[in-house]
Amino acid sequence: xxxxxxxxxxxxxxxxxxxxxxxxxxxxxxxxxxxxxxxxxxxxxxxxxxxxxxxxxxxxxxxxxxxxxxxxxxxxxxxxxxxxxxxxxxxxxxxxxxxxxxxxxxxxxxxxxxxxxxxxxxxxxxxxxxxxxxxxxxxxxxxxxxxxxxxxxxxxxxxxxxxxxxxxxxxxxxxxxxxxxxxxxxxxxxxxxxxxxxxxxxxxxxxxxxxxxxxxxxxxxxxxxxxxxxxxxxxxxxxxxxxxxxxxxxxxxxxxxxxxxxxxxxxxxxxxxxxxxxxxxxxxxxxxxxxxxxxxxxxxxxxxxxxxxxxxxxxxxxxxxxxxxxxxxxxxxxxxxxxxxxxxxxxxxxxxxxxxxxxxxxxxxxxxxxxxxxxxxxxxxxxxxxxxxxxxxxxxxxxxxxxxxxxxxxxxxxxxxxxxxxxxxxxxxxxxxxxxxxxxxxxxxxxxxxxxxxxxxxxxxxxxxxxxxxxxxxxxxxxxxxxxxxxxxxxxxxxxxxxxxxxxxxxxxxxxxxxxxxxxxxxxxxxxxxxxxxxxxxxxxxxxxxxxxxxxxxxxxxxxxxxxxx
Numbered sequence: 001x002x003x004x005x006x007x008x009x010x011x012x013x014x015x016x017x018x019x020x021x022x023x024x025x026x027x028x029x030x031x032x033x034x035x036x037x038x039x040x041x042x043x044x045x046x047x048x049x050x051x052x053x054x055x056x057x058x059x060x061x062x063x064x065x066x067x068x069x070x071x072x073x074x075x076x077x078x079x080x081x082x083x084x085x086x087x088x089x090x091x092x093x094x095x096x097x098x099x100x101x102x103x104x105x106x107x108x109x110x111x112x113x114x115x116x117x118x119x120x121x122x123x124x125x126x127x128x129x130x131x132x133x134x135x136x137x138x139x140x141x142x143x144x145x146x147x148x149x150x151x152x153x154x155x156x157x158x159x160x161x162x163x164x165x166x167x168x169x170x171x172x173x174x175x176x177x178x179x180x181x182x183x184x185x186x187x188x189x190x191x192x193x194x195x196x197x198x199x200x201x202x203x204x205x206x207x208x209x210x211x212x213x214x215x216x217x218x219x220x221x222x223x224x225x226x227x228x229x230x231x232x233x234x235x236x237x238x239x240x241x242x243x244x245x246x247x248x249x250x251x252x253x254x255x256x257x258x259x260x261x262x263x264x265x266x267x268x269x270x271x272x273x274x275x276x277x278x279x280x281x282x283x284x285x286x287x288x289x290x291x292x293x294x295x296x297x298x299x300x301x302x303x304x305x306x307x308x309x310x311x312x313x314x315x316x317x318x319x320x321x322x323x324x325x326x327x328x329x330x331x332x333x334x335x336x337x338x339x340x341x342x343x344x345x346x347x348x349x350x351x352x353x354x355x356x357x358x359x360x361x362x363x364x365x366x367x368x369x370x371x372x373x374x375x376x377x378x379x380x381x382x383x384x385x386x387x388x389x390x391x392x393x394x395x396x397x398x399x400x401x402x403x404x405x406x407x408x409x410x411x412x413x414x415x416x417x418x419x420x421x422x423x424x425x426x427x428x429x430x431x432x433x434x435x436x437x438x439x440x441x442x443x444x445x446x447x448x449x450x451x452x453x454x455x456x457x458x459x460x461x462x463x464x465x466x467x468x469x470x471x472x473x474x475x476x477x478x479x480x481x482x483x484x485x486x487x488x489x490x491x492x493x494x495x496x497x498x499x500x501x502x503x504x505x506x507x508x509x510x511x512x513x514x515x516x517x518x519x520x521x522x523x524x525x526x527x528x529x530x531x532x533x534x535x536x537x538x539x540x541x542x543x544x545x546x547x548x549x550x551x552x553x554x555x556x557x558x559x560x561x562x563x564x565x566x
Contacts, residue, residue: 002253003214006221012214013246015239017057023209023238024461025202026382027195028059033388034193035063035166036397039071039132043161044153044188047177048168050195053239056168059195060136062461063166068395071130080140083148087113090133096120110148121155121162131163138169143181150185197236200228205377206238207245212374221249225262233269243272368455368466372436372475375467379436379444379460386433386445387414387481389461393431393447393560394483412483413490415542421478422469425451427533428546429562432482434458436475448480452565466565484546485559506540509548 003011012021024032031048038046050056067073074093079086087110091097096116124131133149135141141149155162167173174194177186198206204227211220222230226248234240247268252260260268369375380386387403391412398406404414417424425432425448436444449464450457457466487509489501503521510524519527522538529536532547540548549559 002249005253006249006258007216008211009215011246012210013242013249015242017061021210021213022058022062022461022463023206023378024058024062024463025055025198025206026380026385027198028055028062029380029385029389029461030382031056031059031193031195032062032066033385033398034191035059036066036392038166038191038397039067039130039164040397043156043164044190045185046164046166047173047189047192048166048195049171049173049193051197051237052170053237054195054197055238056195057136060134060166060168064134066392067132068130070128071132072124073132073134076133076135077137079135079137079145081145083145084110084113086141086145087117087148091116091120093133094120094131114152117152118155125157125162132166133163134166134168136168138167139173139176140169141167141176143176143179146176146182146185150188153188198231198238198241199236200231203227203231203234203236203241206241208377209374210242212377219259221252221259222265223259223261226260226265229262229265229269233265233273240273244268247272368468368471370468370471372465372467372471375446375458375460375465376436376438376444376475378463379446381442381444383445386447390431390433390447390483394485407483411486413486413542415482415484415546417480418478420480422451425480425562428480428482428543430482430484431560431562432480434472434476435479435481437477438475448562450563450565455565457563457565484542485549487545487549490545502540506545506548509551 001011003009014021031050035046035048038044048056048059064073064075072094074090076086076089076093081089091113094117121131135149149165152163153161153165171194176182177189207222207227207230208220220227222245230241230244230248234244244265248260248265251264251268252258255264257264380389384403388398391398391403391407394407394410394412396407396410396412407414415428417428431447431449433445434448436446438444446465447459448456449459455466455468456472457464458472459465487502487505489499489503489505506525507521510521510528518524525540525544526536526538528547529538529544532544534543534547
């Protein structure tokens with residue numbers, strides 16, 4: 001109703017789970033990293049808790065989208081069941097046909113579904129597949145059912161348990177697992193994370209992000225005190241922010257104002273939250289926002305015979321006209337394209353591209369943006385988390401600690417190019433991290449996924465943006481970081497001397513030196529570097545080894561590649 005008034009293509013604060021509005025804060029990304037780390041943790045339980053509306057389901061959806069294809073997933077969203085009912089539901093989700101009880105067996109017996117599930121897990125393990133059970137709203141599980149789930153994890157091999165269980169629930173789930181009778185289950189939790197509220201700065205980023213997706217990159221329709229009040233009254237919970245901001249914009253629209261002020265926000269809180277969440281809100285003698293809107297609409301209907309459409313005030317007239325023109329010229333591309341922001345989360349496999357993106361959902365990227373602000377608003381602020389997100393493209397889930405140390409267990413290494421610029425990126429031809437700097441000097445990180453002659457595709461969390469190269473140059477100084485798969489015997493110093501396995505591998509991969517006396521290995525390395533356009537120093541460093549790995553079938557088969565753009 002109010003979207004055209006503010007120059008928007010759609011209402012930005014609907015509580016419907018529209019994936020185009022997905023916002024992943026640093027906490028949400030850390031929570032996702034913990035869930036993905038649990039997949040490689042050898043089985044057991046992974047625990048994610050958070051307040052109502054904190055975004056647990058959002059993280060769960062991202063997790064399900066990034067589960068490897070080698071995993072079989074059962075998802076339970078209504079777990080208020082008996083142990084028998086839950087086991088029957090799990091079997092149905094895995095596609096298992098549990099045999100009914102025979103003869104005089106009690107129909108409430110758990111034997112049939114447990115036997116069927118055990119057979120399925122053993123068969124999955126034999127095929128190299130992993131079984132994952134995800135239970136949402138897990139605080140509804142009874143102690144008996146939780147104990148039965150623990151017993152399901154008893155089936156194991158010498159290396160790992162055959163069933164990975166992810167429990168997602170409200171804070172009381174943590175309290176349940178702290179009970180003495182559930183101590184055995186608590187000891188099997190290999191990763192846990194509690195999702196807290198957004199900070200004041202994150203709340204503003206969240207609002208700005210949703211407004212940008214809805215079609216505006218101009219000044220927010222909230223003044224500073226209103227934004228502060230939204231964070232205070234919502235307690236930083238995303239769903240409460242949506243409810244409050246939506247009603248505040250509705251109120252500003254009803255009053256014909258271009259921006260919602262603090263009083264409008266407080267009045268909106270009285271209507272949305274009632275008496276329980278408005279500490280410090282000043283009383284105000286006015287009609288409720290809904291009543292004001294209804295009264296204005298009724299008068300308009302009585303006088304004109306149609307619903308009134310408020311005219312945008314002067315500061316917003318140009319934005320509204322531009323939005324209307326954009327929507328008219330790009331109606332077939334959808335509202336996200338007219339907004340000029342690439343923020344979409346597709347269900348299922350990622351779209352085909354030159355690089356496998358660890359099942360990160362593909363986004364429909366519109367025309368390249370000339371303003372990097374929407375990307376900067378949602379980009380990752382923790383470098384360690386950015387490395388963890390990048391590792392997912394190599395199908396490696398990294399837990400706590402230094403990511404570059406952790407990836408060494410998967411025969412990967414971090415590579416940092418301090419100022420190579422686009423030529424170095426094109427030569428490496430693999431996705432990596434860019435360090436971006438905003439106008440305020442703040443540093444954030446985003447993944448580079450594809451590169452063309454005029455634009456580049458970057459990813460922050462589950463959101464993708466296509467920027468023109470001049471826009472990228474405004475916030476990027478040429479440094480690039482990525483991962484690469486190391487050959488046998490590789491050492492951090494990058495030298496073959498003193499590393500016989502690496503020296504032998506390099507000698508095998510280099511082109512033959514021709515008949516007669518063979519050239520020394522250093523000269524062969526230098527000749528290869530000259531042919532590949534690398535600095536001819538004769539040292540088999542990371543760049544040289546990457547080039548050799550790329551030429552070997554074993555090294556290039558499972559490495560992600562940088563996508564190409566026109």
